[in-house]
Amino acid sequence: MELILSTPEDLKEIVKVALAEFKNQEQQQLEKTHQIPQVQPLQELITVDELAELLHLSKPTVYSNYSKGLIPGGCKQGKRVLFDKQIILDWVRSGRKLSNAEIEAEAENFLATRKKGGRRNG
Secondary structure, rough: OOOOOOOOOOOHHHHHHHHHHHHHHHHHHHHOOOOOOOOOOOOOOOOOOHHHHOOOOOHHHHHHHHHHOOOOOOEOOOOOOEHHHHHHHHHHOOOOOOHHHHHHHHHHHHHHOOOOOOOOOO
């Protein structure tokens, strides 16, 4: 590439444009290498009072079950115990009892898929 400069102002303009392009490229490179990671939303922490209300239990029962390891998602913060609400909700959902319709569907599925014939005598 051949440059023909007619005046010092031309040289200043060329340097100015080149510096602007360099700064732009450098800024883009910095943005690529120093991207801010996506922050996960904070879990919602609830107190013993809130957990007792959510589970319809008394506070002493919540404390007792937590100390026995029967309630998941607890974290002791000084004298307080806080619970991750999502872990509690998942725990409650996983332990729910099946409805009569679900039990009947499982029974029908079992009867339909079990081996025919049963035990032979003698």
